[in-house]
Amino acid sequence: MDKRVINLEQVVVKFAGDSGDGMQLTGTLFSEAAAKAGNDLATFPDYPAEIRAPQNTVAGVSGFQVHIGKNKIHTSGDHFDVLVAMNPASLKANLKWAKRGATIIVNEDAFEEKALEKAGYASNPLEDGSLDAYQVIKAPVSRLTKESLNDTDADTKTKDKSRNMFALGIILYLFNKGLESTFEYLDEKFGKNPKVAGYNKLVLEAGYSYAYHYEMIHSTIQVEPAKLAKGKYRNVIGNVATAWGFMAAAERSGRPLFLGSYPITPATDILIELSKHKSLGVKTFQAEDEIAGICSAIGASFTGSLAITTTSGPGLSLKSEAIGLAVITELPLVIVDVQRSGPSTGMPTKSEQSDLYQALFGRNGECPCIVIAASSPSDCFYAAYEAAKLSLEHMTPVLLLTDGYIGNGSQLFKIPSVKDLPSIQPPIATANDPNYKPYRRNPETLARQWALPGTPGLLHRIGGLEKEDVAGNVSTDGANHEKMVHLRDEKVQRVANYIPRQEVEGDPEGDILVVSWGGTYGAVHAAVNELRRQGKKAGHAHFKYIMPLPLNTAEILGNYKKIVVCELNNGQFVNYLRMTHPQFSYEQFNKVQGQPFLVEEIVTHLTDGE
Amino acid sequence: MKTTDERIPKSDIELNRSDFVSDQMVKWCPGCGNHAILNSISQLFPRLGYKKENYVVVSGIGCSSRFPYYVSTYGFHGIHGRAAAIASGMKIANPSLSIWVNTGDGDSMAIGGNHFIHAIRRNIDMTIMLFNNQIYGLTKGQYSPTTPMGAITKTSPYGTLETPFNPAELVIGAQGTFFARTADNSPKDMSNILEEAALHRGTAVVELLQNCIIFADKTHAMVTGKEYREENQVFLKHGEPLLYGKDRNKGIRLNKLRLEAVEIGKNGITIDDILVHDQYEQDPIIQLMIAKMAPPHLPMAVGIIRAAKAPTFDRLVDEQIEAQKAKSPIKCVDDLLNSGDIIEIK
Numbered sequence: 012m013d014k015r016v017i018n019l020e021q022v023v024v025k026f027a028g029d030s031g032d033g034m035q036l037t038g039t040l041f042s043e044a045a046a047k048a049g050n051d052l053a054t055f056p057d058y059p060a061e062i063r064a065p066q067n068t069v070a071g072v073s074g075f076q077v078h079i080g081k082n083k084i085h086t087s088g089d090h091f092d093v094l095v096a097m098n099p100a101s102l103k104a105n106l107k108w109a110k111r112g113a114t115i116i117v118n119e120d121a122f123e124e125k126a127l128e129k130a131g132y133a134s135n136p137l138e139d140g141s142l143d144a145y146q147v148i149k150a151p152v153s154r155l156t157k158e159s160l161n162d163t164d165a166d167t168k169t170k171d172k173s174r175n176m177f178a179l180g181i182i183l184y185l186f187n188k189g190l191e192s193t194f195e196y197l198d199e200k201f202g203k204n205p206k207v208a209g210y211n212k213l214v215l216e217a218g219y220s221y222a223y224h225y226e227m228i229h230s231t232i233q234v235e236p237a238k239l240a241k242g243k244y245r246n247v248i249g250n251v252a253t254a255w256g257f258m259a260a261a262e263r264s265g266r267p268l269f270l271g272s273y274p275i276t277p278a279t280d281i282l283i284e285l286s287k288h289k290s291l292g293v294k295t296f297q298a299e300d301e302i303a304g305i306c307s308a309i310g311a312s313f314t315g316s317l318a319i320t321t322t323s324g325p326g327l328s329l330k331s332e333a334i335g336l337a338v339i340t341e342l343p344l345v346i347v348d349v350q351r352s353g354p355s356t357g358m359p360t361k362s363e364q365s366d367l368y369q370a371l372f373g374r375n376g377e378c379p380c381i382v383i384a385a386s387s388p389s390d391c392f393y394a395a396y397e398a399a400k401l402s403l404e405h406m407t408p409v410l411l412l413t414d415g416y417i418g419n420g421s422q423l424f425k426i427p428s429v430k431d432l433p434s435i436q437p438p439i440a441t442a443n444d445p446n447y448k449p450y451r452r453n454p455e456t457l458a459r460q461w462a463l464p465g466t467p468g469l470l471h472r473i474g475g476l477e478k479e480d481v482a483g484n485v486s487t488d489g490a491n492h493e494k495m496v497h498l499r500d501e502k503v504q505r506v507a508n509y510i511p512r513q514e515v516e517g518d519p520e521g522d523i524l525v526v527s528w529g530g531t532y533g534a535v536h537a538a539v540n541e542l543r544r545q546g547k548k549a550g551h552a553h554f555k556y557i558m559p560l561p562l563n564t565a566e567i568l569g570n571y572k573k574i575v576v577c578e579l580n581n582g583q584f585v586n587y588l589r590m591t592h593p594q595f596s597y598e599q600f601n602k603v604q605g606q607p608f609l610v611e612e613i614v615t616h617l618t619d620g621e
Numbered sequence: 622m623k624t625t626d627e628r629i630p631k632s633d634i635e636l637n638r639s640d641f642v643s644d645q646m647v648k649w650c651p652g653c654g655n656h657a658i659l660n661s662i663s664q665l666f667p668r669l670g671y672k673k674e675n676y677v678v679v680s681g682i683g684c685s686s687r688f689p690y691y692v693s694t695y696g697f698h699g700i701h702g703r704a705a706a707i708a709s710g711m712k713i714a715n716p717s718l719s720i721w722v723n724t725g726d727g728d729s730m731a732i733g734g735n736h737f738i739h740a741i742r743r744n745i746d747m748t749i750m751l752f753n754n755q756i757y758g759l760t761k762g763q764y765s766p767t768t769p770m771g772a773i774t775k776t777s778p779y780g781t782l783e784t785p786f787n788p789a790e791l792v793i794g795a796q797g798t799f800f801a802r803t804a805d806n807s808p809k810d811m812s813n814i815l816e817e818a819a820l821h822r823g824t825a826v827v828e829l830l831q832n833c834i835i836f837a838d839k840t841h842a843m844v845t846g847k848e849y850r851e852e853n854q855v856f857l858k859h860g861e862p863l864l865y866g867k868d869r870n871k872g873i874r875l876n877k878l879r880l881e882a883v884e885i886g887k888n889g890i891t892i893d894d895i896l897v898h899d900q901y902e903q904d905p906i907i908q909l910m911i912a913k914m915a916p917p918h919l920p921m922a923v924g925i926i927r928a929a930k931a932p933t934f935d936r937l938v939d940e941q942i943e944a945q946k947a948k949s950p951i952k953c954v955d956d957l958l959n960s961g962d963i964i965e966i967k
Contacts, residue, residue, distance in 0.1 A: 043962055046962070046964060047962060047964055049964055049966070192962065195962075239966045240966070241966050241967060242965075242966060243959065243963050243964070243965050243966075244963070244964045244965075244966065245958075245961065245962055245963050245964065246962070255954065255957065255958065258954050258957065259954045262953060262954045267714065269710065269713070269714045271710055288951070288957065289941055289942045289944075289945035289946075289949075290942075290945040290946050290948070290949030290951050290952070291951065291952075291953070291954065291957070292942055292946070294713055294714060294938060294942070296709070296710065296713055298706065298709075298739075299706075299735050299736065299739040300735055302703060302706065302736075303703070303706035303709070303735070303736050303739065306699070306700075306703040306706035306707045306710065306736070307706050307707065307709050307710030307713070308710055309699075309707055309710065310679070310697070310706070310707035310708060310709065310710025310711035310712075310714065311710040311711065311713070311714035311715075312710075313677075313697055313707075313711060314677070314710075314711045314714050314715040314718060315714070315715060316714045316715075318710070318714075332700055333700060333703065335700075336699065336700050340697075423964075426958045426959060426963070427958070428955060429953070429954050429955050429958075464674065464675065464677050464695035464711075464715065464718055465630075465672075465674055465675050465715065465717055465718060466674055467672070467673075467674045468674075469674070470673070470674060470693060470694060470695055471695065471696070472643075472689050472690055472695070472696030472697070472698065473696075473697060473698070474680075474689070474696075474697055474698025474699060475682075475698060475699065475700050476698060484645065485645075485690060
């Protein structure tokens with residue numbers, strides 16, 4: 012049956028179902044298939060904190076949004092073109108994000124009385140006309156999944172669990188994607204159990220062929236491959252990219268990689284990824300708590316490793332005292348904070364940017380750290396690499412901020428070659444250097460030397476007590492303390508000489524400068540593009556380096572009539588700018604809902620009242 | 622059972638005590654038990670024979686935790702309670718180091734309790750010297766988790782209401798492979814015991830009954846005092862019966878499920894009735910009973926209570942890495958980045 016093919020530049024697809032329906036996997040597999048077909052993409056998994064929230068409730072809806080395109084994709088998309096809703100609750104929770112005329116594929120079998128009631132529907136939306144504005148595809152997913160496995164010896168549980176493959180089959184057909192990459196995935200995942208792989212394939216094909224024969228699907232959607240620069244690409248999840256960035260830094264610096272960490276959402280995937288790579292000599296230590304995580308890393312750093320600790324907001328609070336220890340001992344250490352909503356336990360699976368104050372100031376004493384932030388899933392690789400480089404070369408802790416949105420989200424990643432990454436040269440002291448002193452510094456960077464235990468002639472003792480300048484003996488002398496406080500601060504400030512100048516995208520001067528940092532890059536970038544399309548002279552300054560700020564920060568801020576700082580908190584970066592650059596006035600746009608910015612809400616805010 | 626760790630390089634020159642004396646002024650109170658412990662260590666390190674630069678002394682916070690400044694090795698003075706966690710990272714990251722942890726009863730039994738038990742559970746190869754003076758010294762005289770119930774201290778003016786930890790019980794409960802107890806006024810025994818601890822592969826905890834002359838003077842006197850020692854201490858030796866007393870005619874017998882003090886020659890008791898110590902026994906049940914002995918009804922056991930063999934975490938980590946290196950086709954980060962689903966744009 013020949014169906015019309017509609018060519019689109021970009022499409023947003025949302026998969027939604029009960030937690031346990033396998034929507035995260037379905038979304039991931041669809042994005043893999045899109046990546047394989049050469050589309051650029053960005054994804055956003057949004058799921059409840061509970062492992063299996065009550066079935067058919069809105070609280071239990073797990074979603075995965077995929078935005079694919081033939082042009083550069085910057086966000087996971089504001090509104091979807093296609094929704095897969097596995098039950099009434101997932102329709103209820105998501106319909107407000109539908110574009111006009113969106114295609115909605117529902118599992119018709121799940122729309123029975125009890126489930127409708129649990130989702131809070133007074134009448135069945137499939138029958139009461141409330142979906143008339145949409146193109147609804149009512150597929151009996153549960154029944155057909157079972158039927159497609161009737162001739163096999165699959166048990167009831169397997170039949171139930173395979174429903175997501177049926178939905179994926181429909182979507183793959185709808186988007187003119189092949190089944191090959193999913194087959195490959197299934198073969199790999201169920202390598203030891205080819206029978207189960209076979210069931211999944213059967214269901215997937217059944218979904219695909221259902222869509223092919225289904226008359227209501229008049230057309231399929233084609234998104235042409237993106238025009239990408241030559242090279243190799245892959246789809247990468249932010250937290251995995253972070254792990255890879257550290258492995259690349261370890262290899263390039265010649266330092267063994269040590270991760271001391273305690274599991275916490277949404278940072279745990281970095282620990283999970285690194286623990287897979289023992290073949291590259293990576294040592295991962297799942298500590299008894301957050302404090303042991305960072306303390307073990309400090310121990311590893313003292314003995315010469317590229318030491319990392321990973322956590323999320325509340326875990327960072329617990330690590331505060333030990334960060335101070337790493338600052339005063341002037342040892343390299345990268346602390347990754349995959350931010351989530353706070354305070355306290357907050358909303359563990361929801362993203363936010365509200366740990367900036369904690370990263371900058373959350374310790375006792377004068378305790379400066381380098382702070383940098385990753386801007387997208389694939390940028391996590393480079394941000395991790397850069398954090399490791401700065402920490403090793405400047406002998407001081409670096410706080411790397413990512414967040415749940417970019418840590419869990421994925422994006423197309425151009426695969427670099429490790430040899431093309433900048434070199435990393437930690438200041439390791441040489442054996443028997445007669446001039447070695449624990450706190451003698453490089454006059455340019457002010458970094459002290461790293462004397463590794465096991466090296467003859469460099470024996471020394473460091474620790475949390477204040478030390479005498481150069482000599483490194485314990486000292487409570489007031490003048491010495493003040494000097495050391497200034498030296499540690501100056502060392503961090505001088506990092507500004509080693510980081511790139513701040514860039515502005517869009518107009519280099521004009522009416523409005525939109526400022527952002529961290530994981531909001533994509534949304535703010537797209538919003539500024541929209542402003543410019545509307546004829547505004549607008550620039551976008553996205554800060555990756557926060558402490559210290561790039562040297563030309565003031566220069567850039569002075570080029571616009573108005574500065575608006577957009578962030579997913581109550582205004583932490585804007586206040587930091589007010590403190591560091593008080594000569595400018597700032598407006599702010601904040602959102603604290605545990606959700607990323609929508610492009611349109613930024614645009615609306617920036618154009619409001621004009 | 623005594624084996625040196627072949628991963629730690631041996632010194633090719635003979636070292637002596639003076640090689641391990643640092644140039645820093647020792648600022649402990651005159652008469653503090655720590656001086657004797659420091660002396661013991663600076664004599665032991667050359668005897669163990671590792672390269673000087675491969676010793677690392679790690680500590681937390683407290684009087685005893687100033688120790689790293691007073692020995693000439695690589696040293697790390699950490700933060701309150703975290704020495705075991707810092708040391709764990711050191712040994713796992715670099716197994717060629719001989720790791721020594723100095724900690725007090727306040728440091729590792731209270732704020733650092735979690736790290737202490739987990740280092741022990743994992744059996745990371747290090748020696749933990751637990752300076753137990755049953756008081757917070759550096760913060761000036763507050764009760765600690767080992768202070769006896771009812772003791773009057775700055776923060777318990779009417780007597781403490783807390784049941785104290787017995788460190789041995791805690792260590793054995795955490796599946797510790799080595800526990801020994803000794804006193805700061807028995808330098809020779811202390812030195813031998815610390816040596817055995819160092820030669821044990823895994824987390825070795827040595828409880829040092831240490832006297833704080835300022836805030837808890839004579840806290841261990843009933844056990845360690847010269848006038849009480851013979852009657853209130855039983856010195857353990859592997860393979861030998863638990864005998865004590867001025868005339869060595871008293872002993873410990875296992876009677877049904879309890880230990881009891883008996884006198885040889887009385888009530889038909891012979892030497893054959895006396896319990897023979899087995900420090901290498903894997904099942905810790907009798908060792909635990911020995912560890913809990915205390916006056917007035919029983920003498921306190923000093924010496925090596927437990928020295929059971931078990932794999933160390935740091936070695937298992939190395940073995941797992943070697944196995945994966947041999948097995949995996951991914952040999953470098955480029956291999957990893959280019960594995961899996963790749964799209965090539967030409």
